[in-house]
Amino acid sequence: xxxxxxPETNPCESFYDTLYDRLVEQGTVHIxxxxxxxxxxxxxxxxxxxxxxxxxPTEDGDDIDGEVSLxxxxxxxxxxxxxxxxxxxxxxMFMQKHSKWRIHSQYEYQPWVREINEQPQLDINPKTAKRxxxxxxxxxxxxxxxxxxxxxxxxxxxxxxxxxxxxxxxWERDYIKGHHNNLTHMDICNATGNxxxxxxxxxxxxxxxxLDTSKYTESNPRGSTPDSxxxx
Amino acid sequence: MTNYGLVIDQERCIGCQTCAMTxxxxxxxxxxxxxxxxxxxxxxxxxTPSGTYPEDGESGDLDMNYQPTACxxxxxxxxxxxxxxxxxxTRDDGxxxxxxxxxxxxxxxxxxxxxxxxxxxxxEPEHRPEDGTGxxxxxxxxxxxxCTFCSHRVEDGLDPACVVxxxxxxxxxxxxxxxxxxxxxxxxxYNTEQLLNExxxxxxTYYVQGKMTPGRPWTSDKxxxxxxxxxxxxxxxxxxxxxxxEHGPTPHVPAETxxxxx
Numbered sequence: 189x190x191x192x193x194x195p196e197t198n199p200c201e202s203f204y205d206t207l208y209d210r211l212v213e214q215g216t217v218h219i220x221x222x223x224x225x226x227x228x229x230x231x232x233x234x235x236x237x238x239x240x241x242x243x244x245p246t247e248d249g250d251d252i253d254g255e256v257s258l259x260x261x262x263x264x265x266x267x268x269x270x271x272x273x274x275x276x277x278x279x280x281m282f283m284q285k286h287s288k289w290r291i292h293s294q295y296e297y298q299p300w301v302r303e304i305n306e307q308p309q310l311d312i313n314p315k316t317a318k319r320x321x322x323x324x325x326x327x328x329x330x331x332x333x334x335x336x337x338x339x340x341x342x343x344x345x346x347x348x349x350x351x352x353x354x355x356x357x358x359w360e361r362d363y364i365k366g367h368h369n370n371l372t373h374m375d376i377c378n379a380t381g382n383x384x385x386x387x388x389x390x391x392x393x394x395x396x397x398x399l400d401t402s403k404y405t406e407s408n409p410r411g412s413t414p415d416s417x418x419x420x
Numbered sequence: 421m422t423n424y425g426l427v428i429d430q431e432r433c434i435g436c437q438t439c440a441m442t443x444x445x446x447x448x449x450x451x452x453x454x455x456x457x458x459x460x461x462x463x464x465x466x467x468t469p470s471g472t473y474p475e476d477g478e479s480g481d482l483d484m485n486y487q488p489t490a491c492x493x494x495x496x497x498x499x500x501x502x503x504x505x506x507x508x509x510t511r512d513d514g515x516x517x518x519x520x521x522x523x524x525x526x527x528x529x530x531x532x533x534x535x536x537x538x539x540x541x542x543x544e545p546e547h548r549p550e551d552g553t554g555x556x557x558x559x560x561x562x563x564x565x566x567c568t569f570c571s572h573r574v575e576d577g578l579d580p581a582c583v584v585x586x587x588x589x590x591x592x593x594x595x596x597x598x599x600x601x602x603x604x605x606x607x608x609x610y611n612t613e614q615l616l617n618e619x620x621x622x623x624x625t626y627y628v629q630g631k632m633t634p635g636r637p638w639t640s641d642k643x644x645x646x647x648x649x650x651x652x653x654x655x656x657x658x659x660x661x662x663x664x665x666e667h668g669p670t671p672h673v674p675a676e677t678x679x680x681x682x
Contacts, residue, residue, distance in 0.1 A: 288435075288436055288437070299451065299548040300441055300444050300445075300548065301437075301441065303451070303452070303454075304437060304440070304466065313473055324464065342465055342468070343463070343464065343465070343468070344463065344465070344467075344468045345463060345468065345469055345470070345471060345472050345473055345482060346463075346468060346469050346473065346482060346484070347473065348473060349473060349475065
C-alpha cells in the first residue's frame with residue numbers, strides 16, 4: 189500500500205523499497221519531500237488561481253463560449269432530450285446543497301441536531317409553491333422521469349423561484365418516500381468534467397392526502413417539536 | 421465584587437448552532453429542551469429571510485439575522501422576583517440560578533421571563549446517550565431549568581462551554597465590574613444592546629450590533645487548565661486585552677473565583 193503514497197513524484201522503485209523497510213522497522217516514516225506538487229503558473233490571465241472569471245465557460249453545453257448569464261441555465265437533460273420538451277415537463281432545477289447540519293451523510297443519526305433539523309425539506313420560493321397549491325409545511329412530491337421523493341415544503345424567500353433545494357446527506361429512512369438521489373442523474377457537466385447533481389430538472393406537486401407521515405408526527409418521545417430550539 | 425456578564429457579537433454569529441449543541445452536551449439538557457437557542461430573525465423558519473427574492477432587476481429586500489438567546493442573567497431579574505419559594509436567586513457573582521430542591525414547578529418564572537429562556541421538565545427527563553452527558557447532574561421531573569452561565573465551569577476558572585466552543589469567536593465572558601476585563605472593554609468600545617431593554621430587566625448579556633469586533637481571543641490549542649501558573653503574567657495579559665498570549669487562551673474569569681454561596 190505504501191507504494192501508492194507518492195506515485196508521481198517518486199517513481200523510483202528502490203525509493204519505495206527503502207521507505208517500506210523503514211516503515212516496517214520504525215512504525216512511522218517521515219518523508220522529506222516537498223509537498224507542493226504544482227509550481228508553475230495557472231492558465232489564467234494573472235497566472236494565479238482566479239476565484240471568479242467573467243469569461244469562464246458557462247454551463248450551456250455546446251455553447252461553451254457563451255457569455256456569463258444570471259439566468260438559470262437549461263438543465264443538461266433538456267439539451268440532450270430528443271423531443272426537447274423535458275424542460276416544459278420538469279421546469280424546476282433541483283439542488284442538493286451541503287448544509288451546516290452534516291458532513292455528507294454523517295451526523296444524520298445525531299439526535300440533538302435532529303431536534304433542530306428534524307427532517308428533509310424542500311426549500312421552495314413561496315411564489316413557486318402557491319402556483320402549485322402548496323402551503324408552507326405541506327408534504328410535497330418531487331419527481332421526474334427517474335424517480336420521486338416526498339418531503340415537507342419549506343417556504344424560503346432566499347431561493348430563486350426557478351430552483352428548489354433539499355439539503356444533501358439525508359438517508360433513505362428519513363424520507364416519507366423516495367430519496368433525493370432518485371432524482372439526480374450521472375451526466376457529466378462540460379464546464380467542469382464532473383457530475384452535475386445540481387443540474388437536475390424536476391416538478392413539484394402536493395403529496396397524496398392519504399400519506400403516512402407518522403414518523404414525524406408521532407415519533408418524538410417528548411411530544412415536543414423543534415420549536416423548542418428555535419427551528420421550525 | 422464580581423459580576424459575570426456575556427457579550428455576543430451578532431455581526432460575528434454565523435448561526436451554526438454550536439452554542440446550542442455544546443450547551444446541551446455540557447449541561448446534560450434533556451431531549452426536547454434547549455437552554456441556548458439560535459433564533460432566526462427574518463422569515464418564518466430557521467435560516468430563512470424576510471422580504472422577497474429580487475426578480476427582473478429589483479434590488480430586493482431580503483434580510484436575515486441570527487439571535488443567539490439564553491438566560492440573560494438580568495440584574496433586575498423578574499424570575500427572581502416572582503418565585504414564591506425563593507428557588508430562583510441571584511448569586512453574589514451575578515449569576516441567576518435555580519435551587520432545584522426548592523423549585524415546586526409553579527412556572528411563574530417562565531411567565532415572568534420576557535426572553536423565553538426557561539424550560540420545564542413536564543416528564544421524566546430523557547437523555548441521548550441515555551446516561552446523560554457533561555458534568556452537571558440531571559434535573560428531576562417537575563422543575564424549571566435554564567442556562568447557569570456554566571457556573572460549574574466558572575467556579576473552576578473556565579469560561580462557559582458556549583463561549584469556548586463558538587467557532588466564530590462571537591462570545592466573550594467575564595467580569596462586568598472589572599473595567600479592565602475583556603467584556604467591559606467590549607461594552608465600552610463597541611455598540612452593544614441589551615435585549616428588550618425597555619423592560620427594565622438590565623440583562624448581563626450584551627449584544628454587539630453594527631460593527632464586528634475582533635472576537636474572542638483564541639491563540640492556542642491548550643485547555644485553560646493547562647495554562648502556565650504564572651498568575652501575574654496572566655493578569656498582565658488580561659489587563660492588556662490578552663488577544664496574543666502565546667500561552668493559550670486567557671480565561672476571562674478572575675483567578676479567584678466567587679462561587680455560589682446561597
